[in-house]
Amino acid sequence: MDTNIERFLNNEMNKEERALFIKEMNTNEELKEAVEIYKEMQVIYNDADWNIETSSLKHPKIDRSLAFLRSEKGKNIKNTIAEEAEIYFSQKHTPLRIRKFILTAGSIAAIFIIGFFLLKTNETNIDLYAEFKNDWKELPSLTLRGNTNDFTSIETLFRQKKYKKSLLLLETHKQKTTSSLDPQLLLYEGILNLELNKKEEAVRIFKELLLKDTLDAFKAHWYLALSYLKTNNLTLAKQELQIIINDPKNFKDKEAKELLAQLKRK
Numbered sequence: 001m002d003t004n005i006e007r008f009l010n011n012e013m014n015k016e017e018r019a020l021f022i023k024e025m026n027t028n029e030e031l032k033e034a035v036e037i038y039k040e041m042q043v044i045y046n047d048a049d050w051n052i053e054t055s056s057l058k059h060p061k062i063d064r065s066l067a068f069l070r071s072e073k074g075k076n077i078k079n080t081i082a083e084e085a086e087i088y089f090s091q092k093h094t095p096l097r098i099r100k101f102i103l104t105a106g107s108i109a110a111i112f113i114i115g116f117f118l119l120k121t122n123e124t125n126i127d128l129y130a131e132f133k134n135d136w137k138e139l140p141s142l143t144l145r146g147n148t149n150d151f152t153s154i155e156t157l158f159r160q161k162k163y164k165k166s167l168l169l170l171e172t173h174k175q176k177t178t179s180s181l182d183p184q185l186l187l188y189e190g191i192l193n194l195e196l197n198k199k200e201e202a203v204r205i206f207k208e209l210l211l212k213d214t215l216d217a218f219k220a221h222w223y224l225a226l227s228y229l230k231t232n233n234l235t236l237a238k239q240e241l242q243i244i245i246n247d248p249k250n251f252k253d254k255e256a257k258e259l260l261a262q263l264k265r266k
Contacts, residue, residue: 005038027161029195030126129230132259136191138252140184140216151185158188167192183209183216190223199231222252225259238263 007013008021025032136158142151150173157166170189174181181189190205206227210220221240228237241263244256 005035008035009039029163029197030130033197125229125232125234128259128262129226132229132255133226139187139191142184142188154185154188158192161195163192163195167196183212183214186212187216187219187223190227194223194227194230199227202227203231219251221250222256225256229259229263234263 004013004021008018013021025035142155150169154166154170154173157163157169167189170185170192173185186205186209190202190209193199193205194202203224206220206224210217210224221243225237225240225244228234228240238260241256241260244250244253245260247253250256
């Protein structure tokens with residue numbers, strides 16, 4: 001576990017360190033997600049009964065691990081660990097209280113090992129997502145468009161990675177206008193939802209952009225590819241990247257080739 005995350009969750013930070021850590025979490029979605037994962041893993045570690053059928057954990061990464069253990073194959077792994085350990089410790093005349101603790105720890109180890117490989121795969125995709133989004137440096141500036149005050153504030157908050165505030169202002173702007181949303185604002189809206197892990201909404205927005213009759217519409221393939229990459233849907237990510245590659249004039253053609261090559265090695 002990351003030392004700072006562990007110290008934060010165990011309340012081992014002083015007041016100043018904790019305030020700085022919380023401030024960083026508010027602007028760093030990946031750190032916030034990591035804290036949520038570690039916090040939920042602690043629930044597993046501290047659950048002496050380890051009842052995966054009634055688990056209230058909600059994080060999708062951990063949920064995938066638990067879903068595997070709920071399957072027939074997963075249950076067989078858990079039962080095998082329990083049966084073999086029970087036989088071993090009964091032969092060693094280990095006290096019941098200690099045996100229960102060790103058997104529970106063995107079950108937790110099964111979750112952790114399986115979960116580790118599931119999470120490791122996804123982390124690789126998240127790393128690729130972070131690399132190829134390139135802090136969204138290619139996004140067009142909004143400062144010279146339409147409603148200067150709203151647009152400038154949306155972009156400023158976005159560049160400061162204050163994604164929630166930026167999206168809230170963008171949605172407020174949408175409510176004030178009767179015309180369809182500017183395609184460049186659609187780009188920002190989609191990316192803001194993506195960064196806030198509202199992935200299905202991000203995909204919907206980029207598909208909407210794809211139907212627009214503007215120069216920005218074809219860019220949607222790149223952003224859809226990144227959306228699918230972040231959701232770990234590599235099949236659809238590869239499809240979008242291939243569409244880009246099929247026409248060398250498409251947006252992000254070079255990056256699409258590089259990313260697709262990396263995904264094909266998975």
